[in-house]
Amino acid sequence: MEAGRHLGGVAVREALALDNLCTMDVHKLFAIKPGTKVRLLNFDPGDTGEFSDKNAAVAATVENVKKLAEVQLKLFAENKRALLIILQGIDTSGKDGTIRHCMSGLNPAGVTVTSFKKPTEHELDHDFLWRVHQCVPGKGEIGVFNRSHYEDVLIGKVRKLAPAAEIEARYDHINNFEQLLADSGTIVLKFFLYISKDEQKKRLQQRLEDPTKNWKFQPGDLEERKLWPDYIKAYEAALSRCSTKSAPWFVIPSDKKWFRNLAVSQAIVDTVKAMKISMPKSMLDLSAVKVV
C-alpha cells in the first residue's frame, strides 16, 4: 500500500507515525515580535538555519505537508476554526512556488488560494479591504492569499496610488481587520519571502533564458526592480506596524527555495499543532438510529 501514501486521505492514517525531521523553531527565529522596528538589513535572505543539506530540507518539507494533510481533515470535521496564510514578497520571490510546494498534497476541497491582481474598477469603488474580506476562509477551511491587502501599503505607498494620509490610516485598518478574523476563530500567518537583489536578478534572467520560463516574464517587473529601496522601506513599515500576536509576520530567508519551503511549512505545522484540533463528537444520539 506504499503507493497510496501520498493521497491526502490515505496519508492521514500514517501521519501520526512520522518522525520529526525538522526541529527548527521558526517562530523564534523568524517571527517579528509585536512592536519591533524592523530593519531588513539585519536579516540574511541567504540564511538556511541549521540546514546545509537540500535533501534533508526537502524530506522535512514533505513530512510537513503530510502532517498538514492530517490536520486538514480534523480542521474540516471540527468546523470551528480556519487558517489564513498570507504570502507577500517582491517579484520572483517565490510566492507561487511556495504554494505549490507547501500546499500540493492537501485536499483542494478545503483550500482556497486567492491571487490578488491589480484591483478592477468595481473593486476600487470600495474600501481596500472589501475585495479581500470576501475571500477569507470559512470555518474548517485553509485560505491562502497570494499577495493581499498589504499591496495597498506596498505598491500603494511606493507608487503613491492614494493620498499619503489615506495610506497612513491603512495600517490600523489592517490590524483591526485581522483582529476581527482572529476573534472569529481564524488563525492568520503572514510570510514575507525575503530575497536579495542579486537573487532577483538571477531569477529574472532565468525567465528570459529558459524557454520553459519565458511565459512568466513580465516587462513591468523590471520597472518595479528600479524601485527596490522604496519597496524595502514599505515592507519594513508593514512588518513593523502590523505584526501582532494574533497575526504575526515572518521574515522568511528565501534565496534558497528549499529553505523557504521548509521554513514556511514548518511555521504552519507548528501553528496547527498548537491549535490542538480533535475529531468532534456527534451531537446526536446515534445509538437509537436504524438504517433500513
Added chain:
Amino acid sequence: MEAGRHLGGVAVREALALDNLCTMDVHKLFAIKPGTKVRLLNFDPGDTGEFSDKNAAVAATVENVKKLAEVQLKLFAENKRALLIILQGIDTSGKDGTIRHCMSGLNPAGVTVTSFKKPTEHELDHDFLWRVHQCVPGKGEIGVFNRSHYEDVLIGKVRKLAPAAEIEARYDHINNFEQLLADSGTIVLKFFLYISKDEQKKRLQQRLEDPTKNWKFQPGDLEERKLWPDYIKAYEAALSRCSTKSAPWFVIPSDKKWFRNLAVSQAIVDTVKAMKISMPKSMLDLSAVKVV
C-alpha cells in the same frame, strides 16, 4: 531527491518517465453515448473492470494524479482552456473521497472545489444556473463541482421543489449552458458515482458505528434513502438527456472506492492527454531585454 517526488511542482519533471499502469478505456466502458436511454439496472455498481487487485489500482491512481499535476502546470501556463469536473451521486456514494483521492497532489492554486448545498434565499431569487455559473473555472484552471446544477433535476424533481414544467425545461437549459462553457474552451466531465442500495446501507451504518465517522452522519440521509427508486429514475433521466459530446456523463461503478478513484482519475487523464497542451511561447522579444 526521492523525498521531493510528491510535491506537485517537483513531480512534474519526473512525470513523463511514468509507466502506464492502467490501460483501461474509461470513455469506452463508462461514458454515456449521446442519445442513449440509460437504465441503471444494466450497470453493475460493483464492477472493477480488469482490476481484481486493490494495490494495483491504488498505484495506477497515484500515477494518474502525478500525470494530472504535470498537465496542470501546462494548462495554467497556456491560459486558454479550462477543465470542469462535476461529481454527482446519492448520499455516501463518495463524492468527497473521490475529490480527496483524485485531486490531492495537485497545486490548489489552480483548483477550485465548489460544494453546492441547499440554495440560500438569495440564490433562489435567481434562475437555477445563476449560482453555478459564478463558480465555473477560468482559463488555466480546474474546477470541481461537488453536487451541481443537476441537483435541480434530481432532488428538485424527486421532492417536487418546482413545478413539473419548469423542471422539464431545465434539461435543455443545462445542455445549452454546458455548450456555452464548451464553446468557451472549457472541457466538462460529469461523473455519476453509482453505488448499490446495499452498499449505502453499509456506509451509513459505518457512520453510526465508527466514532471517527460520526460527524458525517446526517439524519436527513435516511429520509432520502427511502426515495431510492425515485432518485434512480431522476438520475436515469439526467444521464439520458444531458450526456453530450462536449460534456459527457460517465456512470462510474463505485461500490469499490479504489476502483471509483481509478476510473475517475483515468477518465480525467485520458481527457487532458487528448487536449495536447504545450508550454506557450512568449509573445515578447526577450532577446533585447537586459536585467540591471
